[in-house]
Amino acid sequence: MLFFVEQSLNGLQLGITLFLMSAGLTLVFGIMRVINLAHGSFYMIGAYCGATTMAATGSFLLAIGAALIGAALAGMVVEVLVLRVLYRREHLDQVLATFGLILFCNELTRIIWGRQPLFMDVPPWLGGSIELLPGLIYPIYRLAVIGVGVAVALFLWFLFSRTRLGMQIRAGAENREMIGALGVNIRLLYTLVFGLGAMLAGLAGVMAGPIMAVESGMGEDILILTFVVIVIGGIGSIRGAVVGALLVGVVDTMGRVFLPSLFRIVFSNAYADSVAASLASMAIYLLMAAILIWRPRGLFPAHS
Amino acid sequence: MKTTITILLTVAIMAVGQAAVAEPVKIGMITTLSTKAGYLGEEIRDGFQLAIEQEGGTLGGIPVELLVEDDGRKPEKGIQIAERFRTRDGAKIFTGIVFSNVAMAVVPKLVREDVVYLSANAGPSKLAGDGCSPNYFSVSYQNDNLDEVVGQYVSDAGHKNVYLLAPNYPAGKDHLAGFKRYYDGEIVAEVYTKLGQADYAAEIAAIRAAEPEAVFFFLPGGMGINFLKQYAQAGLNETIPVYGPAFSFDERILGAVGAAALGVKNGSQWTHDLDNPANIQFVEAFRAKYGRTPTLYASQGYDTARLIGSGLAAVGGDLSDLEPFKAALSAADFDSVRGNFAFGANRHPIQDLYIREVVQTEDGTFTNQTLEKVFSNHVDAYAESCPQ
Incomplete structure (x- = not known):
């Protein structure tokens, strides 16, 4: 039972990381109708900025600040220089251009930071583990990741439903021409939205830094999962991103953990392990297929 | 007297002509320099290059030219690079592949030609066992x-x-x-x-x-x-x-x-603190040149270069017939940074x-x-x- 609780926490934590990534991606698609494959690059930029700042100053909070600023700036520069000319073009053009950006960013980090992965450690004040329940020991840092994710979800909810900026963003998603005619600077608004999306990816990156390898190309692994999340959740919907991310996080984790023991009941150990391993890596894609059959536009389609 | 001068002149011209003709031996290095794993290829290349520089642009006293290209960890790209090195540049010595899946795509086809491949890293089991070839040497290890x-x-x-x-x-x-x-x-x-x-x-x-x-x-x-x-x-x-x-x-x-x-x-199979003269000078020279401690991949690149040097020296740089060159390689007559080093019957290392x-x-x-x-x-x- 404790084991189940611990694995649920692991699934929750993976889901939260995915949420930080997919919130930005789905936001950009929902409002600007741009497919941005380079979203993983902002994750990487966040992690690199964070790791460098932490190595220089030793402060994790400064590292988070640097990651947020670095990723947001990178996002806004990309929006102004690359995406602005692509809004009216087809999705395929956007995919090609942003795929090119991935290659560009990966090579740029290699030029600036060199080929080997960077080091980033858990800050001492978040290090170690605590006993949540008797016998259930969990790393504090992972709890902190969960906390940050929940805080971001609340912040986004507040931003979109309670502020003037959020109202304008929602209006822009509904009708670009109309909000322009009402005197809102839609270009600036788009740049801000894109910067916000990149910033969330950067936050995910810097939070991942202490537990994962900070290396060139680190964004692509998580990008695939992120796309699965937003497809499940319904492209363009923040609520969908929350639900989709948690679903993917939990299903992926539980599949990895419990499928082998499930198969061991029926098959020999070695055979069960290899079948379970293959099936576990497919689990989230099966989930995606099942949800798309049931609801072709995802769980919470943004524009019905 | 006149005849003597003529002969001398002829000899001189021929000697000059020969020096101009004696192009450096080309070595084709197919390796992974981009992607996350790019540092692996960088290590192999840097180790290899160090050996060439230490001998003033030669290996075993024979001038060499190292051709390096990045396979991006992609088998199909590795095949293209190998083809280009072989047909366009006329390289007969190949090395450098980091990943076994790239090696399995490139090596079996490549070694059917009249070339030698020396692995500085990947050592898939197939190439050590029933897929072994007289033209394939592994200087690193068998993978497992x-x-x-x-x-x-x-x-x-x-x-x-x-x-x-x-x-x-x-x-x-x-x-x-x-x-x-x-x-x-x-x-x-x-x-x-x-x-x-x-x-x-x-x-x-x-x-x-x-x-x-x-x-x-x-x-x-x-x-x-x-x-x-x-x-x-x-x-x-x-x-x-x-x-x-x-x-x-x-x-x-x-x-x-x-x-x-x-x-x-x-x-x-190697660590930078192994106590043998070849290793001590290698680690020192590598640190001086690149400002970092070499990894095992760098040591494998260095050993591969020095092994090639021993082979080239034995045949005087003549690769028109590869048999004597391969025989010299099999003897592994070089000071490996690993200390003990010999080739087994499948041309894979017998090592500590x-x-x-x-x-x-x-x-x-x-x-x-x-x-x-x-x-x-x-x-x-x-x-x-x-x-x-």
Whole structure:
């Protein structure tokens, strides 16, 4: 039972990381109708900025600040220089251009930071583990990741439903021409939205830094999962991103953990392990297929 | 007198002509310089280049030209580069491939031509066994050598059961097979994870619940960094020791793992602290030139270059007939930085294998220290199935 609780926490934590990534991606698609494959690059930029700042100053909070600023700036520069000319073009053009950006960013980090992965450690004040329940020991840092994710979800909810900026963003998603005619600077608004999306990816990156390898190309692994999340959740919907991310996080984790023991009941150990391993890596894609059959536009389609 | 001068002039002209004709021997290096794994190719190339520079642009006194291209870890790109080096540049000596899947796409086809391939890293079992070729030499190892040595060590250390972890792809299974070949205890579980997996929280919780006496993992590159950091954060490194082949513990990866790898024992055929004259001068020269400690990949690149040098010197740089050159290579008449080095019947190394431990140096960086020699003159498991 404790084991189940611990694995649920692991699934929750993976889901939260995915949420930080997919919130930005789905936001950009929902409002600007741009497919941005380079979203993983902002994750990487966040992690690199964070790791460098932490190595220089030793402060994790400064590292988070640097990651947020670095990723947001990178996002806004990309929006102004690359995406602005692509809004009216087809999705395929956007995919090609942003795929090119991935290659560009990966090579740029290699030029600036060199080929080997960077080091980033858990800050001492978040290090170690605590006993949540008797016998259930969990790393504090992972709890902190969960906390940050929940805080971001609340912040986004507040931003979109309670502020003037959020109202304008929602209006822009509904009708670009109309909000322009009402005197809102839609270009600036788009740049801000894109910067916000990149910033969330950067936050995910810097939070991942202490537990994962900070290396060139680190964004692509998580990008695939992120796309699965937003497809499940319904492209363009923040609520969908929350639900989709948690679903993917939990299903992926539980599949990895419990499928082998499930198969061991029926098959020999070695055979069960290899079948379970293959099936576990497919689990989230099966989930995606099942949800798309049931609801072709995802769980919470943004524009019905 | 006149005749004498004419003859002398003719000789002089011919000599000049010959010097102009004697182009450097071209060596084609197909390696991985981009992608996450780009540092591996960089190490091999830098080690190789160091050997050429130390001899003033020659290997074994024969001028050489090193052609390097990045395969981007893609088999089809490796094939193209090899074809280009062979037909356009006329290279007859090839080396450099980092990954076994690239090697398996490039090497079997390439060595059917009149060329020699010397592996500076990848050593897939097929090329050591029934797919071996007289034109193929592995200077590094057969892939699972470094797992075999850990298997033996973990048995000797008295761990009665062990938990295995590797990515779900052919090399992952090969490496675990190498470990199991020499480990005589019980296997608690054999877990295959997604290739490129970033988060190991679920697997680590499962390890904690299974309570094995030891963990053996093969997770190359970033996967190993992720696993080691998360394993240490879960506090398990204090209760259940982890072991692995050297691939997750080279000096550049250790920089990214930090204290989480401290004390981990891993298997390798080489470490920078091996006490032999060839190695001492290599490590010193490498540090002076590149400002970092060489990894095992750099040592393999360096050894490959020096082996080629010994072959070129033996045939005076004449590669019109490759048989004498290959015979000279087989003799392995060079001072390997590993100390003992000879080729077996399948042209794979017969070498010593060590267990080393990750330690922290006085300046705070993390590095490996040789702990003990487990195998002397070890022959790989596939040598017997190589037809002679």
